[in-house]
Amino acid sequence: MICYYNHPIAKPSLLRAQNPMAFDLSSDNSVFRGVSSSPPIRLRDLVFVVNPRGANGRTGKEWKKLLPYLQSRLGSDCNICESLTSGPSHAIDITREAIREGAHAVIAVGGDGTLHEVVNGFFSDGKPVANQNEAVYSTALGLIPLGTGSDFARTLGWKNDPREAIERIAKGVRSRIDVGVISREAEGSHYFINVADIHLSAKAGYYASRYKKFGNMCYVIGALQAFMGHRNQDLRIKVNEGEWQTCSQVTALCVGNAKYFGGGMKITPNADPRSGSFEVVILQDFKWYDFLLKLHKLYNGTHLSVKNVTSRNVYTIEVDDISGSGSIFIQSDGEHLGFLPRKLSILPAAIEMIC
Known part of the structure; x- marks a missing residue:
């Protein structure tokens, strides 16, 4: 039976189970537990946030194919709330409203x-x-990876297999993960779960977003466009509230809560979203041919031994452009945020995730 959930922002459809049996999915339980007592217990709401235009419309098509299986696997135990996004930032509004209304989990599709x-x-x-x-x-936060990148899923060792993701949701195992927060004076905070990066890689990501119709090739196209007119820049950084220090001729600075970005590049290979710290990797004085010669190392995560590549674990890092040009790009999770300066801090165990 299909009915509609009264949601003032997202207006998701709600596919309600006809079987009144519910599972106890509270945060102090690692797996679902059947409840057979009477009277019937209120079913848990799982809100699935779907970008139907993602991956050039493939996400919406795959979601429609997946929905019958999702209903058959979870529909007898949960209220499946489908919410389709209509544009940028809509998923943020949907999620906030779902949490305020007591959703058991919000699952990004x-x-x-x-x-x-x-x-x-x-x-x-x-x-x-x-x-x-x-x-x-x-x-809790959940994920069914169906998009172009799905880099965060790679860190957790997940395949782009939606049925496997539904099994994770069915088992309901939860684990706390870290989240990064990016701040700037007189501006609001911005959060990220994967990788934030600065300068060339962020510029490449900015251009890549224009070519998503080409799939993972968009990252290659974006990188080529970013290299045109690129110049390495001197940056200053402050680590863990210490003293300012200069990093000369920075090509890219990457702050990893997780390992991968750019469609599978293992840029911060030692990052772990359960560690309580970031891995910061800095590439200095790279030329265009360095990327061609060392691209395989960047993808397989063996680049930390390369000359002019450094790595460290941090809790906070502030980054500024010494020249004051205001033209050094920053992005997080592939989303363009603007330009330096910025401060990045770790929020340990900030969110429970179904994993």
Whole structure:
């Protein structure tokens, strides 16, 4: 039976189970537990946030194919709330409203861009969004990777297999993961779950976003366009609230909460979203031919031994452009944020994730 869920922002459709049996998915349980007592217990709401235009419309098509299996696997135990995004930042609004209304989980269906927005929806005005219904559980984050990149899923060792993702959701195992927060004076906070990067790679990501119709080739096209007129720049950084220091001729600076970006490049190979810290990798004085010669190392994560590549673990890092040009790009999870300066900080164990 299909009915509609009264949602003031997202207006998702709600596919309700006809079997009143519910599972206990509270945060202090690692797996679903059947409940057979009477009277019937309210079913748990799982809100699936879908970008139907993702991956050139492939996400929407794959979601329609997946929905019958999703209903058959989860529909007897949960309320399956489908919410289709209509444009940029809509997933943020949907997620905030779902958490406030007591959803058990919000599941991003798509690529890293959709996941990025859903993660940002877990926060508002610099703090976590609160459940207004005083539920005893916290809303969990879930993921069904269907997008172009799906780089965060790679860190967790997940395949782009939606049925495998549904099995994870069915088992309901939760684990706390870290989230990064990016701030700038007189501006609001921005959150990321995967990798934030600065200068050439961020510029490449900015251009790549224009070529998503070419799939993962968009990253190659974006990189080629970013190299045109590129100049390495001197940056200054402050690590863990210490003293400012100069990094000369920076090509790219990457702050990893997870390992991969750019469609499978293992840029911060030692990053772990459960570690409570970032891995920061800095590439200095790279020329265009360095990327061609060392591209395989960047993809397989063996580049830390390359000359002019450094790595360190940090809790906070501030980055500024010494020249003051205001033209050094920064992005997070493949989303363009603007330009330096910025401060990046880790929020340990900030979100519960179904994994």
